[in-house]
Amino acid sequence: MAVDSVAQKHARVPLIAGNWKMNLDHLQSIAFVQKLAWTLKDAQHDPGSAEVAVFPPFTDLRSVQTLVNADDLPIAYGGQDISAHDSGAYTGEISGAFLKALDTKYVIVGHSERRQYHGETDEAIAAKVAAAHRHGIVPIICVGETAEDLEQHGPSAVPVAQLRVALGGAAQGAEIVVAYEPVWAIGSGLAATSEQAQQVCAALRGVIAEVLGDDVAQATRILYGGSVKASNIAGFMREADVDGALVGGASLLLDEFASIVRFQKHVGT
Ligand code: PGA
Numbered sequence: 001m002a003v004d005s006v007a008q009k010h011a012r013v014p015l016i017a018g019n020w021k022m023n024l025d026h027l028q029s030i031a032f033v034q035k036l037a038w039t040l041k042d043a044q045h046d047p048g049s050a051e052v053a054v055f056p057p058f059t060d061l062r063s064v065q066t067l068v069n070a071d072d073l074p075i076a077y078g079g080q081d082i083s084a085h086d087s088g089a090y091t092g093e094i095s096g097a098f099l100k101a102l103d104t105k106y107v108i109v110g111h112s113e114r115r116q117y118h119g120e121t122d123e124a125i126a127a128k129v130a131a132a133h134r135h136g137i138v139p140i141i142c143v144g145e146t147a148e149d150l151e152q153h154g155p156s157a158v159p160v161a162q163l164r165v166a167l168g169g170a171a172q173g174a175e176i177v178v179a180y181e182p183v184w185a186i187g188s189g190l191a192a193t194s195e196q197a198q199q200v201c202a203a204l205r206g207v208i209a210e211v212l213g214d215d216v217a218q219a220t221r222i223l224y225g226g227s228v229k230a231s232n233i234a235g236f237m238r239e240a241d242v243d244g245a246l247v248g249g250a251s252l253l254l255d256e257f258a259s260i261v262r263f264q265k266h267v268g269t
Contacts, residue, residue, distance in 0.1 A: 005240040008218050014050040014237065015177060015221050015244035016261045017140065018251025019080065019108060022057060029060035030067050032254065037073045039258040047074035050244070052261050053106055054251070057082050058094055065102045078106030078140070081114060084127035087135065096135030107132050108246075109139040110166060112183045122165035129169035129176070138174075140223070140246065141166045143204070144181040155182075155196060156203040163204055167211040178204055178222045179246040185226025187248060194232075198239035199223040205241050230259035230266075237263050 001009075019183035024032060033054060040052070053076040056064055064077050076190060083093035109132065110125035132139040143166070145158035151192070159180055170176055180200050185192050192200075203220045224236045225246030236242045250256045259266075 001015065001240045007197055009240055009243070012219065012221050012243045013048065015223060016050050016052055016259055017106070017223065017244065017246045018054045018248055019111070019248050020054065020056050020252060021080070021113070021248060023252055024056060024064040026060040029056045030063050033064055033073070036258060037071065037075060039184065039254060040261060043262055045262055049264055050261055051076060051077055053221070055106070055108055059097070061102045061104060065244070069103075072220055076105045078104055078137075080108050080111070082107045082109065082128050082131050082137070084124065084131050086131070088200065096131045096137055096220065099137055100135040104137055106138045106140055108142060110142045112142065112144055112181060122162050125166045126169035132173040133169070133171035138177060140177040140179050142179045142181050142225070142246070144226070145156055147184040150182070156200045159200055160203050160207050163207050164211065167208065170212060176220055177239060178208070178220060179225050180204060180222065181225035181246060185235050187190075187196060189226070189227050191227035191232050192224065194235040194239050194242070197236055197242055198210070201239070201241035228260065230256050233260045233263040234266050
């Protein structure tokens with residue numbers, strides 16, 4: 001890694017984000033977050049070395065907020081989706097205003113499961129990025145190619161194109177996080193190699209620089225997601241343009257997730 005990219009990488013606090021998907025009800029979420037906090041505290045995890053965030057189902061958020069506030073836990077939380085609209089006749093949707101009222105820091109936008117099962121287009125995702133920023137919430141913008149995309153267009157063309165459109169919704173000067181999640185790696189047990197992740201994350205940083213400027217690109221955290229586990233996190237984190245992970249299945253396993261958060265203890269492995 002060149003001296004410059006090392007310095008720039010160090011200026012970005014890594015983010016380890018746990019996407020619970022449709023798992024854990026509000027009572028289970030309280031138990032999990034409490035145990036996670038204890039585990040990290042026992043292990044003397046320094047919150048300054050890696051930020052931890054969990055993404056429970058909407059119905060859990062109020063319970064998680066109450067626990068985090070009451071015990072002053074160093075754990076952030078976010079929603080798994082956000083409506084592009086602020087209020088009105090949109091049955092089943094959740095406004096950014098409601099998320100913000102629960103001190104929600106982040107929201108996942110454009111996860112491949114939303115794209116696949118709910119037909120979310122790049123334009124719809126840009127509108128959700130805009131909604132998050134209207135309410136002071138940091139969108140985690142997910143992009144990634146399918147196995148067919150990879151075969152037809154190579155590794156970065158599709159995620160780069162997806163990100164370019166999504167960034168159209170970003171407000172000037174507002175924080176974003178980007179997650180590169182190859183669809184073929186999600187839930188498959190077959191993670192990208194750290195070199196593959198680096199190649200695409202570097203291309204994504206290039207798009208951010210083009211659209212939002214160099215300073216924003218250098219400050220933005222880009223995560224890798226797709227079959228991340230304790231045994232492969234260190235390799236990803238060694239790469240210049242990978243600033244954390246969006247973790248699905250392994251985020252539901254307490255010890256495994258805590259070990260991923262503590263990747264700095266095993267970067268040499
Ligand atoms: P996985 O999911 O870690 O289970 O592959 C990642 C995600 O969907 O965000």
